[in-house]
Amino acid sequence: MATRDADSTREPGDDTGTREPDTPRTDPLGEPFLHTRFAPPARPATFLHRPRLTQRLDRALDTPLTMVNGPAGAGKTLLVADWAARLGQPVAWYTGEAAGQGAGMFWASVLHALRTAGVEPPPGVGRPADAGRVDHGLLARLADGLSGRDRPAVLVLDDFDRQTARQVADQLEFVLHHSGPGLRLVLVTRTEPLLPLHRYRAADAMTEIRDADLALTPEEAAGLLALHGLHLPDDAVRGLVARTRGWAAGVRLCAMAAGESADPVAYLREFEAGRSTVADFLLAEVLTRQPARTQELLLRVSVLDRFRPELAEALTGRAGLEPALAALHRENAFVEDLGHSWYRLHPLFGEILRAHLRARHPGLEPELHRRAAHWLGAADAVPEALVHGAAARDWHFTAAALVSDLALGQFFTAPRAGELAALFAPLGPDTRGPAPDLVRAARDLAGPDPARGLAQLRRARAGVGPGGPAGVGAGAAAVGPASAGTAPAVDSAAPAVPRLTPTPAPPALSSPLSGTAPELLLGHALLEAVAARRAGAVGRAEAAVTAARELRCEVPARLLDKHPELSALLLAQVGAARTWAGRFTDARAAFAEATARPGGVATALPRQDCLGQLALIEHLEGRPAKAERTATAALAEAERYGLDRPGSGTLARLVLAAVAVDRADLTRARTLLDGTPVPAAPDPSATACRALVTARLLLARGDHRAAAEAVGTAVAADTPSPWAEVHWALVASAAHLADGRPDSAVKVLDDVPYAAGPAHAAEAARALLAAGDTVRALALAGEPDTGSRAAPGVRIAVALVRAGAALEAGDTATACGLLARALPEARREGLRRPFLEAGPGVRRLLGRPPLHALATGWLLPSAGPPPPARVGGRPPVGGRPEGGPPVVEELSGREREVLLGLAQLLSAEEIAAELYVSVNTVKTHLKSVYRKLGVNRRGDAVRRGREQGLL
């Protein structure tokens, strides 16, 4: 059964089920940390203790930085492991990953290493969630926590040269510097790290052990040879040291090769006289002296980063390899013991062995990757299985492994999306079958070419959809045992090796997904939901999510638990589709279900999606403050996991912009709008929201035609959205009105679906009143529930409509009363736009007592005439000199600087030089300053600026 092998790949204690929030046992990719990376390797029996060097390493406790720097096989790692074992205090150890690993992975691993060594990072330090990056605050908190320690934490970073992410060196330097005496860093590396070593050297703050120090002295070489049972005359040892330049791996290989020969001294003399490259020659020597079976074993496992006996058995087709591996480790020739029955080849020999593998069995490498993939897949080590499956170009298997793990959603969520996209990038259109079709569809829907993804999805639908042909055959053939094309080299070259037999790997994953496997259908439902949501097709989204709910019972619960992102994504899609359709209550239900689940990095992006949609609903229903809070929470959700990059949280940002429009903070709205790029696969609600903000900004600028056009650019959606229609009608109405066509302004409001909700009815009533249709405005304003349960935006809009109608009827007292109740609430919400758009009568009332006091400070300039001094914040600008109605647009910071330049009688060129911008930019700013201040000349602008207290 799969469980046994699952246990054997996961290491004891790595139970992902019992995780505590602050001590994560999984890395940012959701995989358990491997013990073997966080412990110094075992020293073999033939290890030579070198007091000369360990004593020098003791200085590491006195200097912040220690670097052990030498070529492969110089004995760096074991030297530091030996020192650490004798230190008498726990050492945090982390061995770098082979593949290019991001900064987030690196720091998550460092935190785990510190915890493993009993150095508990300060509470609230957080954890990087994205494999690729880390939040600077986390590093600062970590350094701060370390700097307060009585006894320094010792952190060893082995194989640091593998850490190629360039920002890691800077981050490490930052943490080291700010940890002060609380951290001692030991770097074990083959290449010079990018830290500013000269500074550490100059300050005598660094301990260095380099190649020359690591080179064996003749005495040490003699000791090492003795451990291998060779006792040679002094001159022979010296000759050997000279020939190998004291290179530990060379001396050790020499000892092994010589040990096998009849006359070791003669053998060594011959070797010394030769001119071959040392490692190459010696390894070939030692390799050919091994029994054929051992050679074959070593060559075949060279494609693996690390392996267990069972995996080696799968690659060689031989059983019972455990003793052979243990023996190889004992001899310390090629194999390192990582503990927990994990082994790896010495990196140096691994490379050379791969060269031998290619020479001896050309074409076998993909086959070995394929076998490794199948074994790892059966052992439930899905990520590693995918890597080997992709290396073998075995797409049927690799795609099936991903789909049957229910991992398809990871294309759309942090933190694996990038990795999966890269892994499946070479998957071409020729590989047909339900699983490859689905994977291609997911890859493209999540990637930069969603249109192609839709086409792929249509193709996948034919394979898995209801009534579609099951299309199993294509997949089945290729996931079977070694295909004839790749295998023959194996056996012809190594007759001693028996044919591949189906070894311990249980056939769970090897069996292909059938065309109607629930995993396939579930994956298909997810992609359907994604596509339907983007198309604004709520019916299709509902159908897909209903299908998914039914399928959930048919797949193992373990897989559903493993992939919380799947359910979160489904809920987000259906919720978003309901939002578009204006079914806010149903949408809220889906979002509530999604956000009520425990958080985590895997679900961070779908949760952000849900919160963004919720924020939109709050905004549309007339709750600006709540919309702002929800949108901010949406952005924080991604930020918490370091996922806040351009492109994430699009809708949340747009909602913030829409709220800024309602608050008449047009500069902020413009900034937010410009800073939110259009994603490759936009959500229709987000597109509509963007169009509305754009249109409102254009209206405020007086560009009515462009505003009408902006809302006219239709959102590509299967079904229209009631709220989007209402808002487009409102914008069109305002544009008509501004152009002096009140009749048209009323007319466009005729066809509006008023049933869209009280907020929309109230807004429409405001527009009708503005257009002069008081009767209909009042009728509409009477409809919505204006009691305490109504949203603030609704109550304020209704109050304004009634106040306007009362004024028309000459009832100033009623109007004042309505406004006096509305103003405090509007102030709490920051709602300015409804008042600024109200008719002249209402605005005149606001400028007089008793309402003046309620409006001053947020809606009106803080003081009456004479021109107010600037009192905190940004004073509204551009009001009429007589202190009349409040105004539309404030000057931006840059515009104010340009105005200041004008007042100093600077030319546009001089202002440009002053502000480090181009002359054209200054001219653009000037134009908007003139427009906002309602002037045409610089002299007038300066005068108006003085009046407004801007200068």
Add this chain to the structure above:
Amino acid sequence: MRYEIRVDGLMSETLAHAFPELDHVTMSGQTVLYGPVVDDAHLYGLLTRCQSLGLRVVELRQLPEPPPEPPRPPESG
């Protein structure tokens, strides 16, 4: 760009397979790998490969553009 990388010692044919993109010739107790190098990244990759194979690089130089034949034998030693 064309480069030659000179490493200490005589490399076996098997190990030379680790540099399929380069030609090689052995002389005077050294092995010279030479051939086209795509860009800097490739160059550094080659150096890393040398290091991970335990090779000692003794010389690295760029070759003039059209070198029709394997590089000249060294003038001295």
